[in-house]
Amino acid sequence: MTRWLPAAALAAALAYPFVLGSPNAINIGVLVLLYAALGTAWNILGGYAGQVSFGHAVFFGTGAYTSTLLLQHLGLTPWIGMLAGALVAAGLALAVGYPTFRLAGHYFAIATIVVGEIAHTLVRSSDVVGGARGLFLPILPTALINYQFQETRLPYYFVALGLYVVSLAVTLLIERRRMGYYLRAIREDQAAARSVGVSVPRYKLAAGAVSAALTALCGTFYAQYVLFIDADSVFPLSLSILIALVAILGGAGRAYGPFLGACVLIPLSELTRNQFGGTGRGADLVIYGALIVLVSVAQPGGLAAAADGLTRRMARAS
Amino acid sequence: MDVLAQSIASGLLLGLILALSAAGLTLIWGVMDIVNFAHGDFLMLGMYATFFAWSLLGLDPLVALPAVVVVLGLVGVIVYLAVIRPVLRGSVLAQIFATFGLGILLRGLAQFFFTPQFRQVGETISSGGVVLGPVAVGRPQVVAAVGALVVTLLLFALLDRTTVGTALRATAEDRVAAELMGIDSARMYALSWIIGAGCVGAAGALLATYYPIFPDVGAVFGLLAFITVALGGFGSVGGAMLAGVLLGVVTDVAGVLLDPTYKFAIAYTLYLLVMFVRPQGLLGRA
Numbered sequence: 001m002t003r004w005l006p007a008a009a010l011a012a013a014l015a016y017p018f019v020l021g022s023p024n025a026i027n028i029g030v031l032v033l034l035y036a037a038l039g040t041a042w043n044i045l046g047g048y049a050g051q052v053s054f055g056h057a058v059f060f061g062t063g064a065y066t067s068t069l070l071l072q073h074l075g076l077t078p079w080i081g082m083l084a085g086a087l088v089a090a091g092l093a094l095a096v097g098y099p100t101f102r103l104a105g106h107y108f109a110i111a112t113i114v115v116g117e118i119a120h121t122l123v124r125s126s127d128v129v130g131g132a133r134g135l136f137l138p139i140l141p142t143a144l145i146n147y148q149f150q151e152t153r154l155p156y157y158f159v160a161l162g163l164y165v166v167s168l169a170v171t172l173l174i175e176r177r178r179m180g181y182y183l184r185a186i187r188e189d190q191a192a193a194r195s196v197g198v199s200v201p202r203y204k205l206a207a208g209a210v211s212a213a214l215t216a217l218c219g220t221f222y223a224q225y226v227l228f229i230d231a232d233s234v235f236p237l238s239l240s241i242l243i244a245l246v247a248i249l250g251g252a253g254r255a256y257g258p259f260l261g262a263c264v265l266i267p268l269s270e271l272t273r274n275q276f277g278g279t280g281r282g283a284d285l286v287i288y289g290a291l292i293v294l295v296s297v298a299q300p301g302g303l304a305a306a307a308d309g310l311t312r313r314m315a316r317a318s
Numbered sequence: 319m320d321v322l323a324q325s326i327a328s329g330l331l332l333g334l335i336l337a338l339s340a341a342g343l344t345l346i347w348g349v350m351d352i353v354n355f356a357h358g359d360f361l362m363l364g365m366y367a368t369f370f371a372w373s374l375l376g377l378d379p380l381v382a383l384p385a386v387v388v389v390l391g392l393v394g395v396i397v398y399l400a401v402i403r404p405v406l407r408g409s410v411l412a413q414i415f416a417t418f419g420l421g422i423l424l425r426g427l428a429q430f431f432f433t434p435q436f437r438q439v440g441e442t443i444s445s446g447g448v449v450l451g452p453v454a455v456g457r458p459q460v461v462a463a464v465g466a467l468v469v470t471l472l473l474f475a476l477l478d479r480t481t482v483g484t485a486l487r488a489t490a491e492d493r494v495a496a497e498l499m500g501i502d503s504a505r506m507y508a509l510s511w512i513i514g515a516g517c518v519g520a521a522g523a524l525l526a527t528y529y530p531i532f533p534d535v536g537a538v539f540g541l542l543a544f545i546t547v548a549l550g551g552f553g554s555v556g557g558a559m560l561a562g563v564l565l566g567v568v569t570d571v572a573g574v575l576l577d578p579t580y581k582f583a584i585a586y587t588l589y590l591l592v593m594f595v596r597p598q599g600l601l602g603r604a
Binding site for chain 2: 099
């Protein structure tokens with residue numbers, strides 16, 4: 001039964017925009033897939049290697065700004081800009097990771113917050129990259145090469161689906177190879193991993209670079225989808241935290257976890273904001289926060305652990 | 319030169335309040351290995367409690383302070399029983415997730431019941447100014463800083479000089495060994511939440527004498543409290559104090575000498591630099 005589950009999920013994802021075709025439903029679908037891709041990318045470093053990052057918005061913002069600046073100044077298609085952004089983000093992850101991966105546990109987590117906030121401040125106050133005003137992307141005719149689809153937002157949905165599939169494929173590839181075992185060994189006991197000959201710094205750096213590159217791809221997608229970026233939309237701490245929460249809610253260290261987390265968290269936050277956010281009284285925050293607390297109290301292992309228990313029980317029943 | 323002395327003085331005054339709120343956070347972390355990501359929102363609750371004691375009951379913030387400490391202590395023990403104890407069997411990530419959710423919930427509740435409006439406590443017994451040579455500072459800032467210093471020293475004395483404090487430190491050091499000595503660790507956990515939340519309640523009451531009060535006020539101070547705790551070394555109250563003062567002074571001096579835009583970025587950079595030299599924080603154990 002678990003064998004055809006991924007195929008069924010993929011079929012459902014492909015059918016979704018045709019069944020629920022309203023612009024609002026497509027927008028929620030795009031956001032779910034975008035955050036599923038982001039959570040999956042985060043999971044490689046935070047879930048498998050156990051290096052909890054609250055600074056992934058830096059890589060998201062790097063992707064968004066790299067492709068946008070290349071488009072504005074050189075007219076380069078965002079598809080190539082997206083790859084360039086991924087390369088820059090991977091390089092950045094290596095440069096920042098080299099000194100910070102030495103830090104343990106919470107010291108590392110706080111360092112990622114700090115790096116994120118420094119990057120946020122620098123981008124907001126640098127006029128070279130638009131400063132506090134942000135950057136408007138040039139509106140181009142709808143075309144695949146332009147990475148812009150004005151008449152219908154449907155193509156964005158499939159690009160987002162593609163991004164998620166790429167993130168998932170990379171995760172599965174790592175999970176089943178030696179690197180996957182090494183990363184989990186580092187998470188469980190770093191000293192033990194080192195003593196059996198795992199090069200801890202090298203594998204942390206590799207996980208960080210891959211995770212950053214995948215996150216940057218999503219950043220470019222966001223820029224092309226919204227067509228406006230500024231430091232407060234692509235570099236904030238709240239984005240870093242949401243990326244981590246999606247993965248943690250779903251089940252960190254499990255390949256399909258972040259997808260489950262995004263399926264629950266993103267529609268929930270969109271719906272509560274649409275239903276209760278208009279009052280400006282924060283009822284949406286109350287419901288959203290209360291549900292997060294309830295889920296974590298009821299199911300500390302994440303949704304993937306709950307789903308595992310469910311499928312096992314179903315398998316036993318059949 | 320006067321500007322420099324001025325910014326050192328105001329940084330020092332803010333740093334002492336930072337130290338007090340960080341001391342509460344580091345106590346909980348030290349005793350039970352949990353980082354409370356809703357800590358800044360506890361500060362916000364303390365500030366609102368002070369504000370309403372002033373506006374509804376006409377109590378001066380300094381008079382209301384002990385009551386605010388008790389209220390926050392109650393919040394702490396309720397949060398421990400309702401949220402923290404159930405997630406103790408989960409992973410560290412589940413605990414992070416739970417306290418983040420709690421922070422969002424508290425912020426939402428504050429916005430719902432108290433509206434996003436900025437509030438300010440008016441005239442208090444500490445209103446006025448103080449001039450010391452080249453330095454002129456507000457009297458509320460001085461009173462608040464002195465108050466924070468006193469509460470932090472009381473916390474020190476409690477941990478260092480009393481049986482309860484020794485039991486708390488023993489639980490932090492080695493829970494199993496402490497239990498074998500007859501210390502009820504569940505009670506120590508609850509106690510650390512009462513004291514930790516009480517400390518940040520006191521910090522909130524002091525801060526409310528001169529700082530505006532709004533639902534998101536905990537965001538900035540919460541982040542600074544985390545950095546203070548990590549810079550000082552997790553679990554070390556003395557480290558939190560040193561780091562709080564250091565961060566307060568560096569932030570204000572950088573704001574004056576360089577550019578106010580970068581003042582927090584400079585303080586964050588200081589954290590990174592210290593971490594590269596001492597990965598366990600200033601006074602933390604390796």
